[in-house]
Amino acid sequence: MIGESTESVTAQAKVFAALSSPVRLQIMLWLLDPRPHFAPQVDGDLVDDGVCVGRIVDKLDLSQPTVSAHMKKLSAAGLVRGKKINNWIFYKPQRQVLQAAGVVLGTSK
Numbered sequence: 001m002i003g004e005s006t007e008s009v010t011a012q013a014k015v016f017a018a019l020s021s022p023v024r025l026q027i028m029l030w031l032l033d034p035r036p037h038f039a040p041q042v043d044g045d046l047v048d049d050g051v052c053v054g055r056i057v058d059k060l061d062l063s064q065p066t067v068s069a070h071m072k073k074l075s076a077a078g079l080v081r082g083k084k085i086n087n088w089i090f091y092k093p094q095r096q097v098l099q100a101a102g103v104v105l106g107t108s109k
Helices: 004-017 020-033 053-060 066-075 095-105
Strands: 080-085 087-094
Touching: 004 020, 004 066, 004 095, 020 053, 020 066, 020 087, 020 095, 053 066, 053 087, 066 080, 066 087
Parallel strands: none
Antiparallel strands: 080 087
């Protein structure tokens, strides 16, 4: 991180802050490998389009507003991207952001 710009350090801090929640970390782990964790969806492919927020709500057994707040934090950190399909938001992980975090920690190249 020596020589990194202030913006880069701030962005990485947002990533680590977002992942500091056990719930958000669990969501990210599921999104990175969705097929074993979620049943096939009527609308949208689990990998290509992302996972429907309703499926995440069901799996966590939390309220929809609570899950939406968690997803908002993950999205603000750049860890997920939401895409509207019909009346639902589907979330897909942004792997390059996680890879950049791994570089900061010295665990990825």
